[in-house]
Amino acid sequence: MSERHPDGFLRHARAPLAYRDPRARSRDFTEIYARHWDAAVLAVQGERCMDCGVPSCMGGCPLGNLIPDWNDLVHRGHWREALARLHATNNFPEFTGYTCPAPCEPACVLARNDAPVTIKHIERAIVDMGWREGWIRPEPPPRRSGRRVAVVGSGPAGLACAQQLNRAGHAVTVFERDDAIGGLMVYGIPDFKFAKFRVARRVRQLEAEGVVFRPGVGVGVGVGGGAGAALPLARLREDFDAVCLAIGAQAPRELAVPGRELDGVCLAMDYLRAENRRQAGRAVADGGALDAHGRRVLVLGGGDTGADCVATAHRQGARDVVQVSIKPRPPERRPPDNPWPEWPRTYRPSYAIEEGGREEFSLDSCAFLDRDGDGRVDAVEFERVRWTYDAHGRRQARSVLERGLRLQAELVLIAIGFAGAEAAALGEPDLRTTRAGTLAVDEDMMTALPGVFAAGDACRGPALVVWAIGEGRDAARAIDRYLSGDSALPASLRSANPPLGL
Numbered sequence: 001m002s003e004r005h006p007d008g009f010l011r012h013a014r015a016p017l018a019y020r021d022p023r024a025r026s027r028d029f030t031e032i033y034a035r036h037w038d039a040a041v042l043a044v045q046g047e048r049c050m051d052c053g054v055p056s057c058m059g060g061c062p063l064g065n066l067i068p069d070w071n072d073l074v075h076r077g078h079w080r081e082a083l084a085r086l087h088a089t090n091n092f093p094e095f096t097g098y099t100c101p102a103p104c105e106p107a108c109v110l111a112r113n114d115a116p117v118t119i120k121h122i123e124r125a126i127v128d129m130g131w132r133e134g135w136i137r138p139e140p141p142p143r144r145s146g147r148r149v150a151v152v153g154s155g156p157a158g159l160a161c162a163q164q165l166n167r168a169g170h171a172v173t174v175f176e177r178d179d180a181i182g183g184l185m186v187y188g189i190p191d192f193k194f195a196k197f198r199v200a201r202r203v204r205q206l207e208a209e210g211v212v213f214r215p216g217v218g219v220g221v222g223v224g225g226g227a228g229a230a231l232p233l234a235r236l237r238e239d240f241d242a243v244c245l246a247i248g249a250q251a252p253r254e255l256a257v258p259g260r261e262l263d264g265v266c267l268a269m270d271y272l273r274a275e276n277r278r279q280a281g282r283a284v285a286d287g288g289a290l291d292a293h294g295r296r297v298l299v300l301g302g303g304d305t306g307a308d309c310v311a312t313a314h315r316q317g318a319r320d321v322v323q324v325s326i327k328p329r330p331p332e333r334r335p336p337d338n339p340w341p342e343w344p345r346t347y348r349p350s351y352a353i354e355e356g357g358r359e360e361f362s363l364d365s366c367a368f369l370d371r372d373g374d375g376r377v378d379a380v381e382f383e384r385v386r387w388t389y390d391a392h393g394r395r396q397a398r399s400v401l402e403r404g405l406r407l408q409a410e411l412v413l414i415a416i417g418f419a420g421a422e423a424a425a426l427g428e429p430d431l432r433t434t435r436a437g438t439l440a441v442d443e444d445m446m447t448a449l450p451g452v453f454a455a456g457d458a459c460r461g462p463a464l465v466v467w468a469i470g471e472g473r474d475a476a477r478a479i480d481r482y483l484s485g486d487s488a489l490p491a492s493l494r495s496a497n498p499p500l501g502l
């Protein structure tokens with residue numbers, strides 16, 4: 001296909017790539033996406049792109065992915081060139097092509113009054129094709145700078161930072177406290193949303209390019225990983241010319257209500273991590289406590305982590321699953337203060353709810369109950385609440401509409417977010433944090449410690465894989481400038497929305 005019709009969006013309807021049938025997929029841990037796709041169908045979808053003078057989709061993508069370029073290249077059958085354009089802004093397009101909620105799509109001009117271009121699926125198809133055809137290979141740097149950089153944390157931010165710095169010629173070592181490389185991509189996001197071989201394949205690519213990985217080494221005070229090794233940050237600062245802290249924002253947010261100590265009440269991340277480990281054939285020391293099989297499960301928290309818990313519980317054979325949100329049910333249509341091209345704050349059932357289970361809204365948890373006195377939770381007590389919001393959409397006053405509501409459960413999963421970066425564990429009192437609990441950085445992404453930078457959730461707060469990759473790329477550019485005085489590494493669009501700073 002070569003000729004391009006500028007009115008392709010009038011000729012063709014949106015046809016996203018297929019997902020597996022919800023009932024069938026909820027019985028296994030294989031990815032929820034249909035494996036096979038047709039290049040001809042994708043080429044037609046690429047023609048729906050209007051190649052707008054001001055591509056607002058690119059503004060919706062935190063990486064500033066060159067979306068109209070690769071839509072056109074795919075339409076014309078130039079897949080390899082499309083892959084090169086994709087890699088120009090994104091180190092790991094399959095990480096985003098499979099997991100990104102695609103803020104670019106509601107920002108597509110077509111989304112104003114029609115269905116947007118299938119941007120995310122075209123991205124995924126390009127990178128799938130790249131791996132299938134063997135086009136994705138190690139790209140070691142032509143020469144070395146003689147400078148050494150330590151990256152702490154191996155999530156998408158750390159990996160993107162490491163690859164960029166290595167390609168700029170610096171010698172990079174990645175320290176990871178866990179026994180596996182990948183951060184939340186490995187011990188967070190469930191296997192059925194993102195298969196782990198995709199991370200392992202990239203790790204092999206980075207190793208072949210010269211990046212050194214040290215799993216099982218925690219940096220700071222008493223943060224030994226699986227192997228129990230711990231390395232003081234001061235030591236890294238002596239041994240390396242620069243350090244990037246890409247430690248995520250995994251400090252758990254607790255729900256301090258009566259009964260929290262009961263058996264059967266646990267943090268969502270402990271639960272998800274245990275299942276990730278089981279799927280990888282690694283040891284799980286929970287004695288079966290973190291298994292939903294045959295149990296009624298309550299997931300407290302209406303967000304994406306909560307949805308991943310719902311879907312995992314179904315796959316473990318839960319008797320019944322309810323996801324509870326403290327917020328009201330979002331409206332079906334965009335409210336007036338939420339116009340295009342903003343991310344729509346409307347109700348969409350999650351992939352997990354499409355598979356089964358029930359949602360409850362406007363419920364605030366008051367107590368975990370043990371009515372038969374056996375030390376195990378058997379119900380949760382709630383109040384039905386109504387909130388008033390300030391001009392920024394933040395919750396303000398709370399009024400109680402109904403008290404004493406109870407839902408039965410033998411397993412309760414707390415998925416109410418995170419309290420910030422685990423900064424105290426780094427054991428550096430001069431490392432400043434923000435009120436949100438993230439690492440404070442200046443406009444060059446440097447922390448209060450000279451030569452120590454930060455990237456990803458660690459300084460943005462819990463966000464998305466696409467933000468983490470953008471942050472990692474930008475930190476690499478800042479570090480390269482710090483070490484070399486200048487940098488040829490590209491910046492991402494993230495700089496238009498910087499995190500909280502020093």
Ligand SMILES: Cc1cc2nc3c(=O)[nH]c(=O)nc-3n(C[C@H](O)[C@H](O)[C@H](O)COP(=O)(O)OP(=O)(O)OC[C@H]3O[C@@H](n4cnc5c(N)ncnc54)[C@H](O)[C@@H]3O)c2cc1C
Binds near residue numbers: 099156177218304
């Ligand atoms: C359950 C769940 C599901 C999600 N699903 C999605 C999704 O579908 N799509 C999406 O876009 N985003 C999703 N996210 C968010 C996404 O995973 C994160 O935004 C992203 O992984 C952040 O990347 P990061 O590199 O900044 O940090 P992380 O991925 O958190 O990695 C940080 C790494 O640093 C390591 N570390 C921490 N402290 C130390 C130390 N002192 N020494 C050595 N190592 C250390 C940690 O062990 C970890 O491996 C999800 C998050 C969760 C929790």
Ligand code: SF4
Binds near residue numbers: 063067466
């Ligand atoms: S990374 Fe996410 S936001 Fe950017 S183009 Fe891909 S799907 Fe869209």
